[in-house]
Amino acid sequence: MKVKNRQTIILIFFLLSQIVLYSPLLSQERFRKTPPIPEPFPILQLPEIQHTSLYNGLSLWVIPQNDVPIISLKIIVLSGESSSPENLPGLATLTANSISQGVSDFSSSEIEEMVEFIGGNLSIEIHPDYSLFSFTFLEEYFDQALELVSRMLIQPTFIRREIDSMRTAVYYDLLEKSSDADFFAKRQLLQSLFDNHAYKKSTFNEDVLKNITQKDIASFFYNHYRPNNTLIVLTGNFNINTVFSEARRFFTRWQRREINHSTPPSPEPQENMKVCFIETPGAKDATIYLGNIVMPATDPDIFPLLVMNQVLGGTPNSRLFMNLRESKQYAYNASSEIEFYESCSVFSIHAKVRPEVVESSILEIFKDIELITNKKIPSFDIEQAKSYLIGNFPLQIETYNDLTSKVAEHKALNLEDEHWNKYYENIMLINSEKVFELAKNLPLMTPVIVVAGDGDIVLNQFGAFIKEVDIYNKKGIYLGTYKFD
Amino acid sequence: MNELFRYKTKLLILCLSLSLLGGRAHVDAQEKKDFPFPCTQYKFNNNGLHVILSEDHSLPLVSVVVAYRVGSINEEPGKTGLAYLMENMMFMGSENVNRMQHMSIINRGGGELNATMTEDKTIFFQRVPSNQLSRVLWLESDRMKSLQIDASNVEQAKQAILEEISLRKARDPYLQSSWRFDQLLYANFAFGHPAIGSEDDLKNLTVQDVRDFYERFYIPNNAVLSIVGNIDRKKTLEDIRKYFETIPEGEPIPPVPLPKSPEKKSIVESLQIPLAQSPGFHLGYRLSSPSSDDFYVLSIIEYILLRGKSSRLYKRLIKREKLVLQLNGGIEKRQDQARLKIFVVNNNQFMVQRCKKAIFSELHKLKTSFISEEELKKAKNMFLKDYISQYSTSLPKALFLAETFLSRNIILNPAEEIEKYMAITPKDIIGVTNRYFGIESVILDIKTE
Numbered sequence: 001m002k003v004k005n006r007q008t009i010i011l012i013f014f015l016l017s018q019i020v021l022y023s024p025l026l027s028q029e030r031f032r033k034t035p036p037i038p039e040p041f042p043i044l045q046l047p048e049i050q051h052t053s054l055y056n057g058l059s060l061w062v063i064p065q066n067d068v069p070i071i072s073l074k075i076i077v078l079s080g081e082s083s084s085p086e087n088l089p090g091l092a093t094l095t096a097n098s099i100s101q102g103v104s105d106f107s108s109s110e111i112e113e114m115v116e117f118i119g120g121n122l123s124i125e126i127h128p129d130y131s132l133f134s135f136t137f138l139e140e141y142f143d144q145a146l147e148l149v150s151r152m153l154i155q156p157t158f159i160r161r162e163i164d165s166m167r168t169a170v171y172y173d174l175l176e177k178s179s180d181a182d183f184f185a186k187r188q189l190l191q192s193l194f195d196n197h198a199y200k201k202s203t204f205n206e207d208v209l210k211n212i213t214q215k216d217i218a219s220f221f222y223n224h225y226r227p228n229n230t231l232i233v234l235t236g237n238f239n240i241n242t243v244f245s246e247a248r249r250f251f252t253r254w255q256r257r258e259i260n261h262s263t264p265p266s267p268e269p270q271e272n273m274k275v276c277f278i279e280t281p282g283a284k285d286a287t288i289y290l291g292n293i294v295m296p297a298t299d300p301d302i303f304p305l306l307v308m309n310q311v312l313g314g315t316p317n318s319r320l321f322m323n324l325r326e327s328k329q330y331a332y333n334a335s336s337e338i339e340f341y342e343s344c345s346v347f348s349i350h351a352k353v354r355p356e357v358v359e360s361s362i363l364e365i366f367k368d369i370e371l372i373t374n375k376k377i378p379s380f381d382i383e384q385a386k387s388y389l390i391g392n393f394p395l396q397i398e399t400y401n402d403l404t405s406k407v408a409e410h411k412a413l414n415l416e417d418e419h420w421n422k423y424y425e426n427i428m429l430i431n432s433e434k435v436f437e438l439a440k441n442l443p444l445m446t447p448v449i450v451v452a453g454d455g456d457i458v459l460n461q462f463g464a465f466i467k468e469v470d471i472y473n474k475k476g477i478y479l480g481t482y483k484f485d
Numbered sequence: 486m487n488e489l490f491r492y493k494t495k496l497l498i499l500c501l502s503l504s505l506l507g508g509r510a511h512v513d514a515q516e517k518k519d520f521p522f523p524c525t526q527y528k529f530n531n532n533g534l535h536v537i538l539s540e541d542h543s544l545p546l547v548s549v550v551v552a553y554r555v556g557s558i559n560e561e562p563g564k565t566g567l568a569y570l571m572e573n574m575m576f577m578g579s580e581n582v583n584r585m586q587h588m589s590i591i592n593r594g595g596g597e598l599n600a601t602m603t604e605d606k607t608i609f610f611q612r613v614p615s616n617q618l619s620r621v622l623w624l625e626s627d628r629m630k631s632l633q634i635d636a637s638n639v640e641q642a643k644q645a646i647l648e649e650i651s652l653r654k655a656r657d658p659y660l661q662s663s664w665r666f667d668q669l670l671y672a673n674f675a676f677g678h679p680a681i682g683s684e685d686d687l688k689n690l691t692v693q694d695v696r697d698f699y700e701r702f703y704i705p706n707n708a709v710l711s712i713v714g715n716i717d718r719k720k721t722l723e724d725i726r727k728y729f730e731t732i733p734e735g736e737p738i739p740p741v742p743l744p745k746s747p748e749k750k751s752i753v754e755s756l757q758i759p760l761a762q763s764p765g766f767h768l769g770y771r772l773s774s775p776s777s778d779d780f781y782v783l784s785i786i787e788y789i790l791l792r793g794k795s796s797r798l799y800k801r802l803i804k805r806e807k808l809v810l811q812l813n814g815g816i817e818k819r820q821d822q823a824r825l826k827i828f829v830v831n832n833n834q835f836m837v838q839r840c841k842k843a844i845f846s847e848l849h850k851l852k853t854s855f856i857s858e859e860e861l862k863k864a865k866n867m868f869l870k871d872y873i874s875q876y877s878t879s880l881p882k883a884l885f886l887a888e889t890f891l892s893r894n895i896i897l898n899p900a901e902e903i904e905k906y907m908a909i910t911p912k913d914i915i916g917v918t919n920r921y922f923g924i925e926s927v928i929l930d931i932k933t934e
Contacts, residue, residue, distance in 0.1 A: 029731065032581050032627060035590060036619040042545030042715065067543060068877045070870065109804065113795045117863040119870030138870055284652065317589035326585060384593045391595015391614040394544045398612075398878045 041387075044394050046421060049407060050240035054248060056256045057228025061407055062243045063235040065400065069139040070119075071236035072400035074132060074408040075149065078231070079224035081202035082128040082264050087211075089204035094163075094212050095220045096124050096131040097170055101162040103151040108162050111148070118144055128202040129342040130412040136401060139236055143246065150250035153225060158218050167209055174206040181280055181287040182350070184474045185452040188276050189289040191476050192448040193346060198264040205475040228256040231411050233404045266343045269293040269443040275462055275469045277482070278452040285332065286355040286453030290365060291348030292443045297340040297415055303426045304438040305338060305347070310385035311377050311435075312336050312368060313349060319368050320349065328364060330357040342413055347444070355453045359461035362449065373439045376432040389427050512722070521900050522876055524886060525718060529726075532734040533706025536725055537886045537896065539713040541879055547615040547714030548879035551625050552887040555702035556605040557680040558741045558820060566646065566682020567690060567698045572602040573642040574695065575609060575703075580631035584638070587624050594620065604680050605820040606891050612880045615715035619724050626728035629708065632699055639692050650684055658760040659931065663828065666767040666929040669752050670826070673744035676819050704735025711887040714879040743821060755930035763810055764837050765830035767929040768844065772816065772823040772921050776893060780823065781905050782917040787816045787825070788864035789856065789914070790847065795863070797847050802829070808840040818892070825921075830931075837930070851918045855911040865907055872903060 050062045077096070084091040100115075100122060101108040115122050118141035125132045137145045177183045191203040234243060269292050295301055313320035313336025324331035334351040353361040397403045410419055418426060451458060452474075462469050463484035471479045511530040517523060524539035557568045578584040591598045596613030611621050654660055664679045671677035710729070712721060773779040790798050791814045802809045814827035827844065831837045876882040876899060889896050 031727065032623070032630075034581070035623050038594065038620055039616040042615050044545055065543075067541075068873055070873060070877065109795070109800070112793075113863070116793045116795045116867055117859075119866040121870075136870075138866060284655065315592040317585070317592045322585075387593055388595045391617070392597075393595070394546050394614065395595065395597060395612055398544055398546060398880075400877070 041390055044424070047235075047397075047403065049420075052240055052244050054227065054244075054251055056252065056254055057226075058247065058251050058254065059231045059411075060240075060243055060247055061231065061233045061411060062238070062240045063233070063403060063407065064237070064239050065235050065403075066237040068400075069237065070400060071137055071139050071142060071145070071234065072404045073135045073137075073145065073149070074233040074404045075135070075153070076231040076233070076408050076412045077131040077133075077225055078129070078229045078412065079220075079259075079261055080127045080130045081204075082198040083224060083261060084201050084220070086201070088208075088216055089201040090208045091212050091216055091220050092131060092224075093126045093204075094167060094170065094209065095217045095224075096126050096133070097166050098158055098163055098217050099133075099152045099156045099221070099225070100124075101166050102157040102159050104155045104157060106151075108166075111152070114144070114148055117141075120145065126202070127412070128199045132408060132412070134401065134405070142236070142238070146246055146250045150254070153230070154251075154254045156221065158214055158221070160214050163214050163217065167212075171206045171209050174209075178206065178474055181278075181283065181452040182352075184476070185278060185287045185289045185450045186348075186350075188278060188450045188452075188472055188476055189291055189348060189448055190346065192274060192276055192450070193270060193291065193293055194267055197267040199267065199341060203476060207475065223257075224259065224261070226257045226259060227251060227254045229259045229261065231408070233408045233411065235400045235404050264343050266296065267293050270446055270448050271443070273446050273466060274448045275466050276448065276450045276472055277455070277459060277462070277469045278450065278472050278474060279455045280452050280474075281454055281456075283355065283452070283454050285352050286358045286451055286458055288351045288353060288358065288361060288365075289348055289450040290350075290362070290447045291346055292447045294338070294345050294347045294442060296342065296344050297413055297419065300418070301438050302338075302345070304430050304434045305345075305442075306389055307382060307385045307427065307430045308372060308377075308435045308439050309336050309338050309347065310388055311381050312372060314385070315388060319371070320351070320365065323364055323368055324351055324353070324361055328357075328360070330354060330361045330364070334361075334365075340409070340413055347442070355457040358451055358453060358458050359464050362451075362465070366445070369444045372435070373442065373444060376436045379432050382430065382432050382435060386427050386430060390424055393423060512726075517896065517898065519900070520898055522713075522882060524713075524896070526890075526896060527722065529705065529730060531730065532704075532732055534729055534732075535709040535890060536722070537709065537711040537890060538716065538718050538721055539711075539882060539886065540716055540718060541713055541882070542715050544879075545615045545715045546612060546879055547618050547621075547712060547716055548610065548612045548883040549618070549621045549625065550608060550610045550711045550880075550883040550887045551629070551708060552606055552608040552711070552891055553703055553708045554605070554738075554891050555607055555707065556603050557678060557682070558604050558675040559702060559738075560675070560678070560682070562674055563686055564690065564694055564698075565678050566687040567694060568607060569602050569681050570639075570642050570646060570687065570690065570695065571698055571703070572600050572607050572609075573645060574632060574634065574638065574699070575600065575628050577638040577642060578633040579628040580633065582624060582627050584633075587628070590620055590624060591617075596621075602680065603819075604676065606888070608884065608887065610880060610884065618712070618716065618721065622724050622728045625710070626732065629703060629705065629729070630732045632703065634692060634696050634699060636692050639690070639695050643687055643690065646681070646687060647684060650681060650687075653681075658758055658762070659765070659828070659830070662756050662758055662761075662767060662929060662931050665754075665756055666769065666826075666927070669754060669929060670769040670771070670824050670927045671744055671819070671822065675741050676744055676822055701735065702738065705729060705732050706734050707738055709887050709890045711883045711890070713883040713886070741820070751925050752927045753930070754928070755932055757932050757934075759933065761931060761933050763830050763832060764834055764933050765811070765828070765931045766837055766841065767927075767931075768827045768829075768841070769927040770825045770922055771925070771927075772825055774821045775818045775823050776821070779917050779920065782909050782913045783816060783823070783825075783921065785861070785864050785868060785906060785909050786851070786914060786918060788868050789851070789860065791815055791827070792864075792867055797851075798827075798844065801843055801847060802840060806839070806843060808836050808843060820892070841928075848918065848922045852915060852922065856914050858911070861909070861911060861914070865909070868906060869903065872899070872906070875899075 047063050053059050081092045100111055118137040120137035123134045187203050194200040320334040324334040331351045331353040336349045339346045397406050468481050468483045470481050513528045515526045522539050527536040560567050591611055594613055594617040598611040600609045668677040772783055809829050811830035817824050817826055829840055831840055875885045
């Protein structure tokens with residue numbers, strides 16, 4: 001019994017000693033109450049970009065990296081859909097897709113086999129200002145990849161059968177996209193904003209593809225696919241000298257030609273609010289796009305615009321999302337973005353909302369816009385937006401593909417150091433005053449508004465803020481105007 | 486009385502051990518220096534948390550992955566949807582973090598976040614500038630330690646998922662057939678029911694169900710924390726210690742009983758889907774465990790048959806014979822189970838039959854004729870690039886480490902693993918194809934009228 005009592009005393013003693021010992025530790029749990037203060041942003045050492053050109057004008061931008069045995073290659077032909085003739089929208093798209101459909105010695109199937117043999121992946125993207133070819137492959141097949149690419153750029157055969165088959169694939173691809181409200185509503189926004197401008201050609205629908213002949217494609221290729229109209233951006237385990245000698249080996253015979261190409265004039269912003277409606281019977285949600293034309297990315301005001309966009313709708317913690325989704329519970333999502341073109345940018349807001357609250361959602365969007373155009377954004381919000389933009393930049397260049405995409409976009413849009421080496425400094429200089437000076441002069445209150453949704457629920461809601469609505473179908477064809485009394 | 490004495494003695498020993506350790510949990514460390522990306526694996530002995538750290542200073546970024554070994558296979562009949570509901574709940578606030586605050590903190594620092602749940606795991610991941618690491622650890626530890634589970638946020642999460650199910654059903658008329666096909670192919674409730682859960686079960690889930698599920702599975706000894714990027718390993722380990730060490734260990738989780746060994750019989754069933762515009766079918770084969778040697782060969786067979794536009798089935802069904810409107814397929818892993826699944830949509834019933842014949846004929850060719858060295862090399866190269874891409878940057882690397890650890894409990898050296906894939910011969914392909922692609926297939930025909 002005595003032994004047991006002694007045990008109890010010792011136990012109590014130890015329990016007390018543990019409380020004393022652990023009390024600082026327990027009190028440290030106070031760290032859970034508030035988030036830790038982050039250290040300053042780490043220094044971003046941007047990768048070096050080396051440049052050289054071949055005598056025929058082909059421009060090469062090389063970013064040496066040696067983390068993984070993969071190469072990312074981007075080819076940018078500086079002619080996009082805006083270079084298609086007025087009567088043949090879609091020609092730049094079909095031409096870009098044609099170059100992998102057969103070269104002098106190989107059919108399209110053989111090219112696919114060759115691409116996949118080198119662990120490769122080839123994708124094509126047509127922008128209004130340029131055509132972008134992305135190619136990633138295993139490093140050990142660098143020679144084979146360059147040889148294949150050079151053949152596609154110099155000797156495509158444009159065989160009718162292959163072109164017809166590719167045209168069908170592009171047609172069905174567009175048709176499939178056209179069933180997505182986000183796709184056709186955004187296309188309608190751009191079509192309305194770029195009315196009477198060369199950029200409108202990039203908003204074509206699948207029906208126009210049948211008008212394009214093999215001869216049209218060959219002619220577009222002959223006039224635009226030239227070394228002096230092309231940039232190559234590469235990242236991988238090599239240096240500029242290796243790339244230069246390999247490029248000389250494969251691209252020297254590519255002949256330059258004078259290109260009849262100029263930057264399109266800047267389109268005028270929409271001066272009066274315009275509403276377009278696209279009927280989607282029975283749709284469970286309504287899609288809203290709202291936007292206008294603003295300055296091109298080369299304008300110094302683009303930096304306050306980036307900060308403003310971030311405050312308004314750049315991420316889910318921005319004002320639009322917090323208001324439309326979290327506070328009002330109208331929307332599944334709500335955001336804003338800036339899309340860059342060579343001669344302008346498009347600032348747009350996108351929201352997916354319940355059909356019965358389309359009007360209320362649009363009114364809330366305008367309230368959020370007024371809050372940044374009528375008064376200064378508090379410094380705290382501006383600093384948080386800058387923090388996102390600075391912190392997020394390295395995330396945009398982490399993969400080889402992301403890195404070459406970013407550099408390719410910079411070069412294609414003629415952006416210089418202001419957007420690369422000096423990006424941090426330019427963002428850091430922005431304050432509430434600069435954003436306010438910019439925002440109050442932007443045409444944000446006279447946008448084009450596109451809504452896709454169930455007409456029975458949505459259409460009558462527009463009467464609260466506009467007298468008439470233009471009705472379009474999913475293909476962008478104008479059907480008529482609906483007037484409110 | 487003796488009981489009490491024994492209890493006190495045990496407690497005394499425990500207290501003595503704790504005081505000797507000075508209040509710090511012991512951590513086992515295992516360095517992997519010969520990996521293509523060196524990493525170190527740790528285990529916190531006090532609560533069983535596994536940690537994997539890998540330094541990569543190419544950019545000032547860090548990726549943080551917290552993966553829990555829990556998915557729909559851990560759900561019981563009548564309680565389906567809990568795993569997915571839990572994934573949603575993890576963004577709805579914890580003791581010290583408000584709803585939306587997690588997202589807001591990550592976004593304001595310039596970072597990105599997301600989560601994913603499969604049949605056997607639930608993964609939360611963030612990619613942030615490296616100065617934000619301690620904030621991510623603070624957020625992740627808070628929701629591991631003390632998630633906010635109340636009637637209001639459970640109801641909100643349930644409504645969001647019910648809406649998602651209804652949208653998915655409206656957008657994909659074949660969803661119903663893919664759920665039925667899984668039931669046939671896995672022949673076991675845990676492995677075969679839809680990961681998103683059933684609408685009826687979801688509606689009936691209670692707050693207590695959610696709390697029980699959280700307390701049972703969202704515990705350090707059922708998780709792995711993997712961090713890759715611009716980190717100082719020593720400092721990071723200290724931070725992890727600070728935020729995760731005091732989270733108590735949970736009860737050990739018994740493994741989910743595996744389905745009976747693959748049944749050696751074929752199953753053919755048909756399902757009427759009036760909303761589907763075109764007929765089609767699902768075809769499946771039961772494969773060996775992902776940890777078996779045969780699985781290396783099966784992975785390459787997947788590339789030969791289904792990956793890329795020059796794969797055998799793509800070329801034959803889409804390009805050459807134009808038999809299908811849609812072709813999807815690949816190997817699917819659910820814990821220790823693996824299946825090859827092919828889904829096809831055709832223009833009409835005649836095409837369905839022709840398409841099946843064409844697939845069987847391609848499998849027959851693979852069983853009876855040696856694949857050319859060139860075609861095999863092509864499949865291996867495509868596989869190699871995808872495999873390398875898994876550890877090309879911080880987030881894929883962190884995911885790769887966490888997922889490998891969850892599925893095998895160890896991290897295999899990727900360089901050695903690649904060697905095994907590259908050593909596969911045409912003879913191996915014939916052998917394995919014959920072993921797994923016999924007549925014991927599962928077919929679900931989709932009828933439209």
